Amino acid sequence: MSFISPFAASTVKAGYGSIELAVLPPDTPVLRNVSYQYPLKLVAPDPQPPPKYGTDSGAPPLVHTVFLLTYGGGIVAGDAINLSVSLEGRTRLALLTQGSTKIFKTPDLALVSKQHMVVHLAAGAGLIYLPDPVQPFAQTAFSQSQIYQVENDQSSLCACDWVTSGRSARGENWDIYQYKSRNEVWTSDPAGKKRLLLRDNLILDKHGMTGMLLSERMDAYSVFGTLIIRGPVFSGLARYFMDEFEALPRIGGRDWGDSGEMETSLKEQRRKDRQSREKADGLIWSAANVRGFVLVKFASREIEGSRNFLRDMIKEEGSVEASFGERALLCLK
Amino acid sequence: MTTSDDQQSLQDEILDLERRLHDAKSRLKKEPSATATASTTSTDNAALHALLLLADSALPLGSFAFSSGLESYLAHHKPSPPSASQLPSFHIFLRLSLSTLASTALPYVLAGYRNPDDIETLDNDFDASTPCTVARRASIAQGRALLTVWERSYKTQYGATTSSTSRGSAETGGNIAVEALSSFSAALRKSDLINAHLAPLWGLVTCVLDVPLRDSAYLFLFSHARTVVSAAVRASVMGPYQAQAVLASTELQDRLRGLVEEGWERNVEDAGQSVPVMDLWIGRHEKLYSRIFNS
Secondary structure (H helix, E strand, O other), X not given: OOXXXXXXXXXXXXXXXXXXEEEEOOOEEEXXXXXXXXXXXXXXXXXXXXXXXXXXXXXXXXXXXXXXXXXXXXXXXXXXXXXXXXXXXOOEEEEEOOOOEEEOOOOOOOOOEEEEEEEXXXXXXXXXXXXXXEEEOOOOEEEEXXXXXXXXXXXXXXXXXXXXXXXXXXXXXXXXXXXXXXXXXXXXXXXXXXXXXXXXXXXXXXXXXXXXXXXXXXXXXXXXXXXXXXXXXXXXHHHHHHHHHHOXXXXXXXXXXXXXXXXXXXXXXXXXXXXXXXXXXXOEEEEEEEOOEEEEEEEEOOHHHHHHHHHHXXXXXXXXXXXXXXXXXXXXX | OHHHHHHHHHHHHHHHHHHHHHHXXXXXXXXXXXXXXXXXXXXXXXXXXXXXXXXXXXXXXOHHHOOOOHHHHHHHOOOOOOOOOOHHHHHHHHHXXXXXXXXXXXXXXXXXXXXXXXXXXXXXXXXXXOOOHHHHHHHHHHHHHHHHHHHHHHHHHHOOOOOOOOOHHHHHXXXXXXXXXXXXXXXXXXXXXXXXXXXXXXXXXXXXXXXXXXXXXXXXXXXXXXXHHHHHHHOOOOOHHHHHHHHHOHHHXXXXXXXXXXXXXXXXXXXXXXXXXXXHHHHHHHHEOOOOOOX
């Protein structure tokens, strides 16, 4: 008979942490394990039933939320964070942060701060990872990787990875030494052979022989982000992004005045409002349907532009809020 | 005047010394090494010949149909008086585009050459790393075209490395590469999981053709520069003479050499996007009102 301690287990190594979400038969998701060690901190508030529980028969009865925090609200040079997350079948987890992840100045280029996360998603499990953006200050070196291992196409994932140019109020504009962020999704075939499904790797450093400053390479954008969407839980959201991308006005097209006078439905009106806000925010985005994923890339002049875009899109579509609750969108507020 | 005279005489002296050194060397190893010298030149010539084949703009890869994001970039950067030259922004784009290519695709060229057996994995991983449909389509179209050129044109000449014709150090590697290429090409017809992207295939085909790796990598980057410059000519950014000047410039030469050097040791796992806005320009090419290119 196994005994489950009510206290968080202590892991030995600094910066290590683990989250395990299991199913207690017959159908209750439970946090089997949440453990962490300085400088990492995990906070797990009480799970909540999804807002529309009961109407959607396929959804599990509880949605868990875990906040990913660091002492001091940021990552100091030389810190290394190692988080492992595992979700059993039919569990739902929203992984969030409270405020942007600040990366502090490093005294030495070679001293790179690291954050590494490995996530196992069983068939039927659903993870939404919507953190605040990473904010690397001037003279920082940071490298992070998010590795997702999915069982099959029934594992659902919606993960956002975005980065800003630094403290713009202090005039910082991509004055970093190095920033790397890697997102990978792997699966294994029945024989156990691993296969790469998706790799999204951003490398900002001095290489590339451009002879240009990093800020010049960024074309005056201060936020870049990627949203990775996959699996049945997020299929509605994925479709929505593709449809809206399809409906974007053509670049360089002209309005000849013969399209504007038509009756517009509520949906079209909302779309128009969003598109004009995108224009005002200087936000550009693209979406692609590749290898069973919908991959959204976006960039904006200011952080609010990207926040508005993500919130508008996810709220308008509605399925994320319906299956994970409003709390999952906390970082977009 | 005197300095140029002096230099002239110095140069003459150098030439003379070099000629004498050459003579002396050839006299030293006259008889035994005569055949060896002949064979090195013939392999050098073979490599040069293959390089010329691949560098030919008539190589039917269909590269002319792709601008690699230039068209979209220009649409996103309209000059403020519409009559102003787009040349300055073109130069920026060319640099960014080469940097992106070197950070995303070059590692796969090198790996395709060095590890012919891994071609299917490389093809899969490159596909997984290409985030937008437009870039993916362009890479696959050219990769498949290269495979067709191999099948229909090069195979009869280069496919039989098992014969006694010595191919220097690449002999064993060449055999493996030919087999890898043949089985890959056969698997392409059967499997949906194989795409045939250009970068790893470029590495593999140049390996089979015995082009030295550095030349292969350099040519891969140069061909891209040539394609983008040629697209710029057709997009009325510059004239054909300016275009040749860009391609001939030492600036471009140094950049290509530097990029090969920088990427020489980079693993495919560490390939990634160095210019994030490039993904957006290329991805949004689909949204252009008018287009003359496929990417």
